[in-house]
Amino acid sequence: MSNDDDTSLIEQAVAQMLRDDDSLLPDAPSVERISRLRSVVDAAGDVHLGDESAGAPATDQNRSTVSRLRWPRVLSAAAALVAVFAVGVAIGGSPPGPLRDAGAAVGLPFDSTREVATKRAVDELGDALDAATTPTPGTGVDDALLQSVADADATMVATVADLSDDERMELRPVAHQVHLRAVDLFETNGRRLPTAQDEDLAELGLVG
Amino acid sequence: MNQERVDPDEPVDRLRSLDPDAWEQLYRRMYRPLLGHARRRLGSSDRAEDAVSETMERAVDGLDRFSPVGDNATRRWLFGILRNVIREQWRDADRSSRLPDRLPPPVEADGPADTIVRNESYADLRAAFDELSDDDQETLALRLGAELSPDEVAEIQGRRSGAVRMAQSRALGRLRDRLERKEGHEQRR
Numbered sequence: 278m279s280n281d282d283d284t285s286l287i288e289q290a291v292a293q294m295l296r297d298d299d300s301l302l303p304d305a306p307s308v309e310r311i312s313r314l315r316s317v318v319d320a321a322g323d324v325h326l327g328d329e330s331a332g333a334p335a336t337d338q339n340r341s342t343v344s345r346l347r348w349p350r351v352l353s354a355a356a357a358l359v360a361v362f363a364v365g366v367a368i369g370g371s372p373p374g375p376l377r378d379a380g381a382a383v384g385l386p387f388d389s390t391r392e393v394a395t396k397r398a399v400d401e402l403g404d405a406l407d408a409a410t411t412p413t414p415g416t417g418v419d420d421a422l423l424q425s426v427a428d429a430d431a432t433m434v435a436t437v438a439d440l441s442d443d444e445r446m447e448l449r450p451v452a453h454q455v456h457l458r459a460v461d462l463f464e465t466n467g468r469r470l471p472t473a474q475d476e477d478l479a480e481l482g483l484v485g
Numbered sequence: 486m487n488q489e490r491v492d493p494d495e496p497v498d499r500l501r502s503l504d505p506d507a508w509e510q511l512y513r514r515m516y517r518p519l520l521g522h523a524r525r526r527l528g529s530s531d532r533a534e535d536a537v538s539e540t541m542e543r544a545v546d547g548l549d550r551f552s553p554v555g556d557n558a559t560r561r562w563l564f565g566i567l568r569n570v571i572r573e574q575w576r577d578a579d580r581s582s583r584l585p586d587r588l589p590p591p592v593e594a595d596g597p598a599d600t601i602v603r604n605e606s607y608a609d610l611r612a613a614f615d616e617l618s619d620d621d622q623e624t625l626a627l628r629l630g631a632e633l634s635p636d637e638v639a640e641i642q643g644r645r646s647g648a649v650r651m652a653q654s655r656a657l658g659r660l661r662d663r664l665e666r667k668e669g670h671e672q673r674r
Binding site for chain 1: 503504505508509512513516517520521524525534537538541542545546548572575576606607610611614618619620625626629630642643644648651652654655657658660661664
């Protein structure tokens with residue numbers, strides 16, 4: 278039996294296994310959970326109708342737990358950071374990196390400098406791959422293009438290694454995907470991507 | 486993707502007008518698909534229930550940002566929110582606590598021997614699936630468990646459709662390799 282046949286059978290078996298898992302799930306949410314959602318919808322409707330001042334306590338009570346807990350903390354942290362930014366600018370402009378990291382650490386929607394670097398590295402590797410895989414009539418992929426992919430991949434791997442665990446969980450899927458494209462490109466050209474020998478790749482989640 | 490083609494089965498206007506009945510209907514309709522996926526990814530029925538509730542509440546909160554385009558827009562939107570909720574829960578829990586509280590394997594078979602063989606194969610498949618990376622498991626769970634199309638999964642995962650197909654193929658290949666290794670190991674014993 279060919280690999281394709283095997284894979285097709287496994288696909289069917291996995292689908293069956295996952296469907297079996299679902300067979301014992303409850304059919305509907307509990308009355309309490311439905312009631313809670315309806316309350317949240319009603320409360321949101323109240324806000325839309327401009328009843329916030331009159332009905333604030335009841336509305337807050339019905340808001341999602343995450344929203345209720347998150348916003349006071351985020352707003353106070355944002356206020357503190359705005360103040361620090363203002364001081365920084367006033368005294369001649371310190372680099373935003375540390376403040377950016379501080380914002381990310383307290384849950385503000387900032388990318389840390391590490392995340393910014395990783396995203397940039399992912400983009401650059403993607404660009405290098407696009408350049409290397411754009412067909413040029415009469416020519417194959419030249420060594421310079423492959424080298425640029427290898428360099429961009431090494432840079433990206435290094436930036437992923439610098440990420441915190443949370444940041445890595447967030448960015449790993451896209452980094453993994455673009456790394457696999459690089460691996461494929463090298464294999465297609467009978468080469469081996471230098472970072473493919475890096476023993477840390479599995480730990481970083483960049484190999485399957 | 487910019488076509489304003491909305492699935493007629495999805496009462497987007499009623500959702501937008503914050504009609505509680507429409508939201509309840511949506512909750513009931515999407516409950517099992519969302520719960521099944523959440524349970525597979527979180528490994529706990531209780532946490533999966535909480536994640537689905539949180540997903541629905543965030544959908545209400547984020548209604549202003551919902552711009553339905555194409556078929557099954559609401560389904561894609563809710564799965565996208567659920568994905569974020571699951572990731573946030575992961576941050577609060579180490580991987581060991583995510584090991585699923587598995588449902589029992591199917592036992593119906595033609596006879597006792599068939600039952601044993603089938604359940605052993607099932608256990609092997611389960612074990613091999615659990616050893617896949619989170620990305621592989623998510624892709625297979627969305628494609629084969631939630632039965633979403635490659636385009637839908639691509640939107641949820643922020644990838645291209647072709648990348649989803651490739652990821653699915655690779656994940657199944659890795660699953661096949663693991664099962665073959667296990668089979669070879671057992672034959673040598």
